[in-house]
Amino acid sequence: MSGALLRAEGVVAGYRPDSPILHGVSAEVGRGEVVTIIGPNGAGKSTLVKAIAGLVAVSDGSIRLAGNEIANTPAHRLPARGVAYVPQTDNVFGTLTVHENLRLGAAPLPRRAAARRFDAAYAAFPVLGERRDRKAHVLSGGQRQMLALARALVPEPELILLDEPTAGLAPRVAAEVLALVRGLAARGVAVLMVEQNARAALGVSDRGYVLVEGRNRLEGRAAEIAANADLGAVFLGRRPPVRRPAPRAGAG
Numbered sequence: 548m549s550g551a552l553l554r555a556e557g558v559v560a561g562y563r564p565d566s567p568i569l570h571g572v573s574a575e576v577g578r579g580e581v582v583t584i585i586g587p588n589g590a591g592k593s594t595l596v597k598a599i600a601g602l603v604a605v606s607d608g609s610i611r612l613a614g615n616e617i618a619n620t621p622a623h624r625l626p627a628r629g630v631a632y633v634p635q636t637d638n639v640f641g642t643l644t645v646h647e648n649l650r651l652g653a654a655p656l657p658r659r660a661a662a663r664r665f666d667a668a669y670a671a672f673p674v675l676g677e678r679r680d681r682k683a684h685v686l687s688g689g690q691r692q693m694l695a696l697a698r699a700l701v702p703e704p705e706l707i708l709l710d711e712p713t714a715g716l717a718p719r720v721a722a723e724v725l726a727l728v729r730g731l732a733a734r735g736v737a738v739l740m741v742e743q744n745a746r747a748a749l750g751v752s753d754r755g756y757v758l759v760e761g762r763n764r765l766e767g768r769a770a771e772i773a774a775n776a777d778l779g780a781v782f783l784g785r786r787p788p789v790r791r792p793a794p795r796a797g798a799g
Contacts, residue, residue, distance in 0.1 A: 551575040551577050552577055552612065552613055553575060553576040553737060554575050554609075555574045555598075555608070556608055557572075557607065557608035557609065558605055558608035558609075559605065559606050560603050560605045560606060562604075564604070567761070568591045571607075571763075572591065572595055572761065573608075573763060574756050576737045576739045578735055578737050579733070579736070579737065580753045581751060581752045581753050582737075582740070582753065582754050583740045583741075583745070583748040583749055583752040583754075583755045584739070584758060585742065585748070585756070585757055585772075586757050586758035586759055590758040590759050591762075592741040596709075598618075599617075599739070600622055600632040601617075601619065601622035602632075604619060605618040612629065612630065612705070612706065613629075613705070615628075626702050627655070630708065631699035631704035631706070632707075632708045633695045633699050633709050633710065633712065638691070639686075639691050639694050640683060641682065642682060644679065644682055645675050645681060646680065648683055648694055648698050649698055651698065652664075652698035652699065652700075652701035653702070656702065668698075668700065672693045674690060675694060675697055687720070688720065689716055689720035689721075689724060692724050696712075706737045708740075709739070709740040709741065711742060712724050712728065712742070713747070713748075721744060725747055732753075746773060750773070752769035754766070754769055755768075755773075
């Protein structure tokens, strides 16, 4: 797509230089767009997000944010470049209060700017405002995900990377979290999301990518991917239609 905020091209990456998990993967995300990456276990979905987030070494290819190369930028420097990353697990500090978690997200900001961001976070996630003085470990799973999202948004990133944001959540809570993700895009944030709950994630996405064995298998509009019969059987848990043999001539 033209004018993409994030453009990853031909990315080769992995945890060991001699054993890459990604073999030339490409993906793009525009401002105000939700893009979901799906595929079977071991396809390299989380590895791609972690490579963009500076947590996995990129040995070849390019990752550009607003036209500027960010591949292999140390993870702690990416928030200043407008990138936020929310991991699947351990994404809040359980012994800290809700407000203390948000303060960590605002650490580089001047005090007045931080105060404005806190007000915006509590307006976007009212349940967090009601629990601002509670320790994060007493929150429900859905509330912890809200806190992780809220903290990531405090610096007002241009791009947010989400790794399995609905993992372990009840269906109703997972739907609420995905609705929040859609709301981020409505605010102009670019969202790149990895999800095992492919059908639900594609339902709130603009586009999607299917990875298989560390390579691009398919890309397109989210609705088109969700409707693909073959992918439905493999990735979305749908059973392929039963094809009954045509009756033989003279039978019956």
